[in-house]
Amino acid sequence: MEDRLIFDARYLVGIGQIDREHQKLFELADKIYDCLVVDVIVPMKEIRAAITELIEYTKIHFANEEQLMRSSDYPDLEEHRGLHAYLISRIEDFEKSVERGEQVTPVDAYEFLCEWLGDHIRDKDKNFGEYSSHREEQGSGVRP
Numbered sequence: 001m002e003d004r005l006i007f008d009a010r011y012l013v014g015i016g017q018i019d020r021e022h023q024k025l026f027e028l029a030d031k032i033y034d035c036l037v038v039d040v041i042v043p044m045k046e047i048r049a050a051i052t053e054l055i056e057y058t059k060i061h062f063a064n065e066e067q068l069m070r071s072s073d074y075p076d077l078e079e080h081r082g083l084h085a086y087l088i089s090r091i092e093d094f095e096k097s098v099e100r101g102e103q104v105t106p107v108d109a110y111e112f113l114c115e116w117l118g119d120h121i122r123d124k125d126k127n128f129g130e131y132s133s134h135r136e137e138q139g140s141g142v143r144p
């Protein structure tokens with residue numbers, strides 16, 4: 001079982017909008033974590049609602065992030081879009097399982113989140129933050 005994810009400075013990308021959206025993703029992940037650790041049995045409905053909420057917000061966030069990358073001519077946009085597409089396909093697998101009424105374990109969902117929030121944000125999204133601050137030094141960065 002993974003430890004609870006805590007949003008701290010390691011996850012800051014340095015772009016206000018992205019950092020706020022990432023923080024919101026952590027909050028949604030936290031709801032899933034809560035389903036895992038409570039002593040009483042959490043109703044399946046609640047777990048599904050937490051996963052669905054996360055899926056919906058993830059899609060919005062990825063679209064926003066890609067839009068910011070596009071508007072700042074980020075050279076790794078296509079590669080990054082590919083990573084997002086992969087993550088979305090994994091999330092949609094969860095979604096399909098939820099829709100089919102299958103037993104979606106919050107542990108699976110949470111492990112996926114740890115992998116994504118842990119590695120993707122700290123590595124790939126940070127690269128964009130660095131690119132953006134570099135551009136800002138040159139007068140054309142993204143600071144929404």
Ligand SMILES: [Fe+2]
Pocket residue numbers: 065080084120124125
């Ligand atoms: Fe990303």
